[in-house]
Amino acid sequence: MSELPLLLVAHGSRSDAADAVIRSLAGAVAAQGPRVEICYVDVRGPKVVDAVIALRDSGAHGAVVVPAFLAAGYHVRVDLPAQLAEAGADPARFRTTPSMGPDPLLAAAALDRLRAAGYRDGDAVVLAAAGSSDPSAVAQVRLAAGMLSGRVGRRVRVGFAATGTPTVTDLVEGLRRAGERRVAVASWLLAPGVFQNRLLECGADVVADPLGVHDDVVRAVLDRYTAGVAEIERAA
The missing domain is CATH 3.40.50.1400 (Rossmann fold)
Incomplete structure (x- = not known):
């Protein structure tokens, strides 16, 4: 497994139960190998800018950014790129994958x-x-x-x-x-x-219940991480 961290970006919710699912999903993905950090585009912190700065401060030179969204709407297409740019994240090193869905x-x-x-x-x-x-x-x-x-x-x-x-x-x-x-x-x-x-x-x-921390959801995140790592390595 690559040493590149995975930055899991969620929308953010005032619901503690929703936040617990995101954290559990991050934990399930991390159990498969990659270092996983969480951030949010809205409502909760840490925000994307803070997470990118923290990664750089920890010695990371890049990350695979996985939007934990089931479709690529405004937050994925506009908010997330703007916040990454505000943090000074080099797109070649902080590679944003497609959203988790559809898949x-x-x-x-x-x-x-x-x-x-x-x-x-x-x-x-x-x-x-x-x-x-x-x-x-x-x-x-x-x-x-x-x-x-x-x-x-x-x-x-x-x-x-x-x-x-x-x-x-x-x-x-x-x-x-x-x-x-x-x-x-x-x-x-x-x-x-x-x-x-x-x-x-x-x-x-x-x-039905929300998708939550289903094995196939974990696999979808890992698939995007693996593809993102390959793109960063090809561009290096």
């Missing part, structure tokens, strides 16, 4: 969570994401729904908990009006919090 590994994790919650073959399935005003991020969520659809063998619709339409609740109600007897909601969220709580109130028969 077939995460679709597999979502199905595992769905089955654990009581999903039955034949249930109507909704993939529930936080939502974004960024069309490219929404398109990535729809791509993830396609990945999950291939695993459940029927169409998976996309609903949103915060930004965008249809809302998960409206989608569940519409599926019932269309004659679906059971509706299952797969959570396209990494950790618990306000958005997951909204899913629990959407009226579905089954609501």
